[in-house]
Amino acid sequence: xxxxxxxxxxxxxxxxxxxxxxxxxxxxxxxxxxxxxxxxxxxxxxxxxxxxxxxxxxxxxxxxxxxxxxxxxxxxxxxxxxxxxxxxxxxxxxxxxxxxxxxxxxxxxxxxxxxxxxxxxxxxxxxxxxxxxxxxxxxxxxxxxxxxxxxxxxxxxxxxxxxxxxxxxxxxxxxxxxxxxxxxxxxxxxxxxxxxxxxxxxxxxxxxxxxxxxxxxxxxxxxxxxxxxxxxxxxxxxxxxxxxxxxxxxxxxxxxxxx
Ligand SMILES: [Fe+2]
Ligand SMILES: [Fe+2]
Numbered sequence: 001x002x003x004x005x006x007x008x009x010x011x012x013x014x015x016x017x018x019x020x021x022x023x024x025x026x027x028x029x030x031x032x033x034x035x036x037x038x039x040x041x042x043x044x045x046x047x048x049x050x051x052x053x054x055x056x057x058x059x060x061x062x063x064x065x066x067x068x069x070x071x072x073x074x075x076x077x078x079x080x081x082x083x084x085x086x087x088x089x090x091x092x093x094x095x096x097x098x099x100x101x102x103x104x105x106x107x108x109x110x111x112x113x114x115x116x117x118x119x120x121x122x123x124x125x126x127x128x129x130x131x132x133x134x135x136x137x138x139x140x141x142x143x144x145x146x147x148x149x150x151x152x153x154x155x156x157x158x159x160x161x162x163x164x165x166x167x168x169x170x171x172x173x174x175x176x177x178x179x180x181x182x183x184x185x186x187x188x189x190x191x192x193x194x195x196x197x198x199x200x201x202x203x204x205x206x207x208x209x210x211x212x213x214x215x216x217x218x219x220x221x222x223x224x225x226x227x228x229x230x231x232x233x234x235x236x237x238x239x240x241x242x243x244x245x246x247x248x249x250x251x252x253x254x255x256x257x258x259x
Contacts (some may be wrong), residue, residue, distance in 0.1 A: 009163055010070045013074035015079075016078070016138060017077065020081065028089075031093050031143065031146070034095075034146065038146075038209065039095050039204030042086055043090065044096075044098070044104070044201070045086065046083055047098060048104045049079050049083035049086060050083035053076030053080070056119060058241075060073075063116055069128060072258060075160060081156075082153045082156065085153060086149065086153075103198075117171040117172075123164060124227060124231075125191050125224075126194070127164065127222050128161065131154070131223060131254040132219050134157060136209045137209065140208070161227060164228060168231045169231045172231060187228060191220070192221075195217050
């Protein structure tokens with residue numbers, strides 16, 4: 001493994017939590033009424049953010065690395081804060097949350113049935129789709145509160161991708177190349193299925209946010225390709241892009257997606 005340890009991740013998650021504690025919440029009173037399609041879309045993502053993380057924490061505990069478990073708990077707390085922010089956003093525009101959505105129910109069932117490595121692969125698909133989705137939310141509206149909320153969540157999601165990449169890369173390090181290639185094939189099937197569901201299910205919202213469905217798919221595919229390469233095919237002495245590298249990584253992502 002490179003020089004970054006899960007103790008480093010604990011420190012970065014704690015620093016982010018400390019910054020959140022110092023920041024005021026978005027000015028909920030300034031929220032505008034959102035387009036109904038965007039509201040429906042946010043409601044669905046809010047349910048996805050709203051898990052208790054018990055399954056992942058349990059598997060993280062079984063992994064036998066206290067630092068990793070501590071980092072997982074902090075990661076889960078960030079996701080729960082996303083659910084809170086989206087709930088407040090919906091409330092400020094006069095809209096309730098929903099109790100669940102079929103796509104999220106299936107996603108959670110699949111994740112819980114898997115071991116840690118497969119759960120993280122499934123979770124990573126959601127993280128990559130979420131990165132592009134929150135970028136669309138942040139950039140596709142004139143509502144300052146929505147832009148603020150989406151920007152805060154996006155900053156966290158940009159940390160989650162390399163966090164999961166590091167654990168997955170460790171998990172695949174000892175497998176032969178043929179096994180990693182098989183894993184890559186299955187992972188791509190999962191990603192393409194998920195991005196297909198999201199682009200159909202959220203088509204009206206993406207349209208309102210000014211993102212063509214084809215553009216959304218291509219951007220997610222481009223980002224996912226870099227994740228697959230990093231996790232499954234990078235050399236043993238390659239270091240996962242972490243806190244200092246996130247800006248350049250996501251900078252290149254944004255450059256790629258703004259072309
Ligand atoms: Fe999230
Ligand atoms: Fe996330």
